[in-house]
Amino acid sequence: MSLVKLVDPVPAADLGRVHLIGIGGAGMSGIARILLKRGVAVSGSDARVSDMLDELRGLGADIHVGHAASHVKDVDTVVVSTAIRDSNPELGEALRRNLRIIPRAAALAAVMTGRTGIAVAGTHGKTTTSSMLTVALQKCGEDPSYCVGGRLVTTGLGADDGTGEVFVAEADESDGSFLMLTPDVAIVTNVEADHLDNYGDPQAVHESFARFAERVGSILVVCADDPGAAALAPLARARGLEVVTYGEAPAADIRTVDIVPRGLEVEFHVAGHGGVRLAVPGRHNAVNATAVIAVALRLGLPFDEVREGLAAFTGAKRRFEARGEAGGVSVYDSYAHHPTELTADLRAARDVVSGGGPLRGGPLHGGRVIAVFQPHLYSRTRFFAAEFGAALGLADEVVVLDVYGAREDPEPGVSGALVAGKVPLPSERVVYAPERASVPALVAARARPGDIVLTMGAGDVTDLGPRIVAELSAK
Template identity: 80%
Template structure:
């Protein structure tokens, strides 16, 4: 949405009466919720009603269904998301009136101002790490405010106002707007090329994270195992920041070892501290949890307390979320939409299978997200899906993009290095539940993956399995 440029945020109390265009979105509704709890007048509009819209109305927001210029009457600040087009009548009216128009990230920065701010960034793992940190701090009694790009299983919310002095936020790099945040403490889980439709080339992605580091006030926590995030260390030290590295690397400040799958969870040791047990699976989650431990130390929370808090973390919506079980087959759902994320979740699925039956298989159901991302990463998606025993590939979920000639789910399916008969291209989404149920057998794990509407298939697959 080109009419709104990156701007420096103002304090929340200076926003006045705030109107959100697209208030029902996960990120927008969370900020609106926090402002309402602080007594700020909030209005908004959305294309359709939803549970989030209903919840905001119950908190006192005025929410219109549909968009019209009249909705921005008696408004001081208008917040927009990247999904809002330049032709939106409310945006046009706000600009005509000369109102303050800011992107979602600037509104997030405004509500973070005045708190001890922690921002979690990275190409992968930021939602889970932000959620882990939030839940762990809640269990420690810190009661932070938070704004996460997903919903916590424990609260059912993606954002809320806490009574403590800490604000934990996910820093989204997709459109570069995370450069509006100025956290005291920041985590960078990893840096890899993604969102190339926005950045253009990998170098620009790395440069944006370097600029993000320049906005950190005190402490930077980075994964020593990832070359992209490790490259930020000298930049941070040159600025005089405290730097804490974590990972399996020998020179990591918080070194992780003895990572062992444990049922639906994982256990590991942080050298010099002790053992940690998580209720969510995967090596990547052991690393995410160690980042949380590093942040907790910077906030003055002892290791034993944060370890107990981490044990209480039950996951986030759409992050290896259990959808049900039928016929001895367990079905999970994941937001994974980048090759690295697919690979991490499929390895975690393998750990789960091995912990329980040892003889089951992993069946991947993947819906590519965005035509541009599919074109950029088709080879990587195919290689990652090769970690499964069987793969079903849906057609591309275009989201904000128009179709591209020659770019479809078949492009990915053709790249999967599995034997004939173990890879299926399913362009009709309604065919998938029966297709998967026909392939699955007791002891298997089915994992639906993607950032689109593939998430709706998990319960349908469970129902189809139960009917057989």
């Protein structure tokens, strides 16, 4: 798969009847929801039935389960993602009929047209930071439009069309399509090697972010703690952009200080402004929240109101999301699928058990961290097996599933065993479990009161949380 072909964005009003292939996905469904709220005729297809399809059907979308050429017979614009293969019959028919075919990011750019766009980019932290920013703006009375990569716990939605002037968007770098966005303001949380199946080498990733910074219209907000993000600052200043740095680095313009984990919460101060308490765990989330504060202050919002808005943020789905508790063991789920993300979440998990933080309404912790990890993509597993293993060494017990291939075909010699073999723990504390169905019972047998279980990965590992809770209940 190659990087998407960049196209000039078309205003949403000019798209006509829109068909989205893979409409049930997080990004596609959000765009569909916004188009529907603006009165655009929307149809779409997906491979399987889901609650999301039912939601969109209820909003007026013409939904198809399964893909067929006939689904695009009455449309003007077809929206695709890089997950859609060339063999898809709807894509083939759209090409045959010479319909307008645009990538998902171009559709996102279309619905952002005419609003003050704030894009959140970075290898990690995009969904959490964009979700935090959305909730903070809502609590400040701004009513932004938003399209992020996960559902907000506060609204239950991953996208909506607000009445305010601001549009918050998560900018996806995976295929380079974030270069279709032209935001007024952008946050870059970090820049690291990832998606090397597309980019080829880390240098190409950094170059892509540099090109993204060139598309920002007014203000670039970058994390001073991350070398890749910080390297964008002088480039942006040379273009005449206003640059705001944030983070724990002493030279940061908006500085995070005095971070204190409090179990499932974290407290910190912003130098020169005051204290903030978040209802989500992890030092990394204190820094993410500081990015939100940096943007909000540039928008002229009062710090006290922003602080209240951040306190109201209770997380996004699949971002250290509580899935249940049984037998004194609490189960959480995380979308973490890169070594840096695993490291951040496992450190947060360690904060929870060491800080005595309870699952809301559940027991106190004080036990061990059991990590259940499903590698995502064969290429990523091959590139980062050693780094995944090192990150998982932060847990007390580790269960590694086989690779969730997603859009990729299997590679010889690449499996979850490659990661399990790199975990620096005694062999009896690391299990490679290629049979996914065996995992809930396996985890329940190892867990004991006071432990937390954290399922991690971008694939269907998320389905295991409730099953693990059920197994724990049956012990």
